[in-house]
Amino acid sequence: MPQLMGKEIGPIGYGLMGLTWRPEPQSDEESFEAMKASLEAGCNFWNAGELYGTTERNSLHLLNKYFTKYPEDADKVVLSIKGCLNLAKFCPDGSPEGVKKSVETCLRVLDGKKKIDIFEPARVDPKVPIETTLKALVPFVDSGDIGGISLSEVSAATIHRAVKVTKIVGCEVELSLWSLDILSNGVAAACAEHNIPVVAYSPIGSGMLTGQIRSLDDVPENDMRRGLPRFQPENFGKNLELVHKLEEFARERGCTAPQLAISWARQLSKRDGNPEIIPIPGATKVDRVVENAKMVDLTSSELSAINDILKSFEVAGARYSAHIAAWAEG
Template identity: 55%
Template sequence: MPLLAGKLITQNGLGLMRLTWVAGPTPDEQAFKILKAALEAGANVWNGADFYGTPDNNSLHLMNRYFTAYPEDAEKVVLTIKSGIVDMRTFTMDCSPTAMRNFVDRANTILDGKKKIDIFGCGRVDKNVPIEETVDALAELVHEGKIGGIQLSEVSADTIRRAAKVTKIDMVEAEISLWSRDVFQNGVAETCAELGITMVAHTPLGAGMLTGHIKSVDDMPAGSYHKHFPRFQPENIDINFQLVARLKEMADAKGCTSAQLALSWIKTQSSRPNMPLFVPVAGARSEERVKENVKDVHFSEGDLQAIQLILDNFTVAGDRYPPAAAKLTEY
């Protein structure tokens, strides 16, 4: 089994966003069952952020409560935390050395010793601070034992190389899915493979679109900020559902769910030449969904060619992010 932050992991992770960053956060009683189910299924890479929710109830607060109830699970989990957002309304970032130290100290205060942050980094790119300064500050925090390792998110291959010249980069987070395949075309995946960096695939189910359950914006969960994204707008969503429908036909033929097909496709990319380890971190609002998501689907070479043919014949309509949010990514 591979290692991340010195701990054994599988290719299954858990996205924490939907447990606290939605209209009506999941009650602890149910959230704890989901978290426990994830661990039992081997999904021990938990992907959170200090902006997944409110200043008083985000991923860090949920982790404090969970590990207070289950302290024996703390060392079993690789907790990855993104930060650096000053104002979500204006997408303002601060990844300066001083800010990094303040964000880490605040996070550790919230966790209150219940859990160490295994991997920490900026949630996006701060165009006003050179990446070298950010990761050098994070390296100091690793040396001091305040965090275990360093991650980057939504960065280019060049930024990864620049950061890696300063210090060890443990993880790169990127949107990777059947309808977000940029990292396979822009050198990011190859760079991570070359440098031995694990890639965490956020939004691996296309914010629910790739499950086949979303046919219009009205089908999206209440409070979902993806409702405002270009790919979900009326002029694009009908076009994109054609791709989803074809993938569902493929899933039906394989005897699996669309979600299982989408997640297994990401994991299968790790076996391609010059590819890193990919760990998709799908969210879940029930124990049943966790168990569904971790079930692997075997693909023959013919299956992979059939999926690729579908992808080649159906171009995704709409950008990944609205213009304001897109400014924080490097591709």
């Protein structure tokens, strides 16, 4: 079993983004049910963010309420929080002032109900050297306000620079059957070199790899995914072809498409020079949480067959729009 911050965690984690960052947020009680189910399924690494939701109701507020109701769960969870954003302008702020404001805001909202085990700048601020941002975070580690520092959406070069400043305990980047960039751009290799676990977000491709999205009509009008290039009409149909192939493979394997996608990402761990990889699928309903948590043991031949499918297919469209992509180094 992987470990983070000295605690044993399950083979996958749980992303809280969808609980508060969605067109119509569900009730706190519905969210609590999903969170409790994830913990019972062994998904005790939780990933949240100051940016997930509004300043009045984001994932930190939800966590405060959850641990107020279930204080016994606080020590069971390894909590990673993303911050260092100017929420008014919705852009990175890695300045010392921005770092201080972000961490202190997160601590204030959590109000001692749960420690921040890991804190990570959500994106690298192009106007501020990564060394400056990390040096501003170190005093919060020294004081015990946060347990450790992680990175998010960084390049291999930034990883090599970051480890010279302080200990890096994780690196959150996108990885899925339709987003393989980190395996070829040096990010996975850099993490392996420095023994940094990869926290793989969006392992089911923003929901596309679940097979539940058959057309753009299945994506709500005000859903953020409608702005992603891979969901645009000129790309959607092409990308659906990959989904169909993976669904067929999953049926033959006797599992669901999400289970195949998540298990594939998890089983890249320690293979072919890769670091530890911890997928963090998100789900808002208990049944989906339970489904996602069931690991499928893929054989070497099955992994090779999946690789052959991926080699035969070129995903259409970039991961993000130009504005958002400008924040991501990888």
